[in-house]
Amino acid sequence: MITNDERERRMDPEQQSSSGAVPPPIRRIRVDTSPTVAPSRPTHAAETLRPTRGAAGPERMTIDGLSVFYGPKEAVKQVSLPIRQGEVLALIGPSGCGKTTLLRTLNRLTELTASARREGQITLDGTDIDDIEVTALRRRVSMVFQQPNPFPMSVFDNVAYALREQGSKRPSRKVLEPYVVDALQRAGLYDEVAHDLSHPALRLSGGQQQRLCIARALAAGPEVLLMDEPCSALDPKSTAVIEDLILELRESLAIVIVTHNLQQAHRVGDHVAFMYLGDLVEYAPGDELFTNPRAERTRDYVGGVFG
């Protein structure tokens, strides 16, 4: 028997004729021509805030010959990168190229995966991150995830959670309040939630939730902020708000952002690193990498040829 759907399609005269015609041509991929990079138009404040080159601060983290293995599979191969204060490092590359793994290695979150193994050295302000107590390291190198993931508690408690030490004595709400408010203000969320800080965090909108997660990460007072595709679950408007926020935060922090959105990498990235199959293919200032890529693979990728 056939479903109604099939019956309709069979009766549709257009379908009939097209199925008899030549199949549509497959787009030919031409790697020998120069790539077409979409010209960036100033669409929102993130564009006007574009960095002035060469203003990067001191190097906070250094990745030196980093390799990460999941069992026998080498997810990141011999990558070396500097992470500087006052600039945004954007990691781009196709899915499964190791950029998220690289990001998670920076605050030792890969250690939660039983099969993961790491070689090479990562230093934070000259100290090997293996020599820093892991909870202290993660407070200094904080992370924002792809999915907004507030905890099932109030807005206030979400931010305060990051501040409360694990000691036996918990600071009171009164002591914490100015810090919570400060973190919410830095994340640009305070005005929207000020009227009710005891509002359940999970009732906020997606964009607000993600800014709450940024506030939470900022409350710990990090020196480096890691962002794993922070806008991929958000609408364009919320994305624009968060991109502006990234450019503001850049002044006081070193930011590493993983993104699938090349335009976003171009808009916020002072330096862009392109990874492919675990290799670091190219590392260059954002404008340079997008307008004049040196490696052929980079050219193909930013030209939108494979992804």
Place this chain on the structure above:
Amino acid sequence: MATSMPPRTPLPPLRVPGQPTGGPPPKKRRANESISTWRLTDRIGYFLMWAAGLLVVAIGLGIVGFMAIKGLQYLRPVLLTSHPQADLDQSKSGGFFDPLVGTVLLTVIGIAIATPIAVATAVWIVEYGRPTWLARVIDSGIEIIAGTPDIVLALFGLVLFQQGIFGWMSFRAEDGAVFGRSFLTAGAMMSLIALPMVFAATREGLQAVPAHVREASYGLGKTRAATIRRVLLPSVKSNISTGAALGMGRIAGDTAIVVVLLGASLRLDPEGGIFGILQGTGGTLTSYVYNNSPAGEGNAAQKAYAAAFVLLLIVIGLNFAVDAIARRGARANGIETSRLGGS
């Protein structure tokens, strides 16, 4: 990349016997799926599913309706508040205040023991679970407890709690033999009835918490212990409540353990205050129903009906509580769930 595809000859339209071909589509009807286009076996299956669902509803309504008619006929408020008496004359045999208290007491003791053990086990299995062989052993241990008939648990409990070191839980005869039957011993065994339900609900809840939520907590420099206490346990609060309510329903409805380990007596042991009651024997609504029904001594069927109706109300009430908790929990977490929430 492939250069080009080989030329494709289009397949002729599929013809199926018994189906009208060609002709304009029916105009009036929207192109929704209609049962008239189904295969005969599919249609029979569809009606069987409907029939099965209606049958279950009918049975449920039948039980509740029958018990309501019989129970309400004999249920008087005085029955709930008066002590039972052993008397052949039904007008003097009193109510079932003691069994009602017994049910509540036993349920509270059972769930109070079961919940912390079940939650701790579930947290360990989901959050640690290493070494793997130990996790597997614990998992099968709980399956064994869940699968053991309650009468077997009761007999095992009787042997266990008659050991000398458990003397404080019941009372000793003058020669030092331990009686082994009391609210404490019965409650301890009852906790095993509820434990698998609380465990399963908690584990399910923990497994439903996405990994990135845990990582968000670790990513803020929190320890595993802080993550469990401040993030994970609050997340699964409604799951724990659901499991506990289900387990309470099971305890309230259990008879075998009451008969073997609680003595199934008419009255509570009033000697020695609260702890005396806990160390003493007693009965519950289930044992009261059993004793008064035609299957037991059988001379007070009316009171059995009244007590059974009260018991049914308690268990149904717990089940509604389960549903309400699950739905409220889902709403608080901003998750849409099916109406069946419950187990």
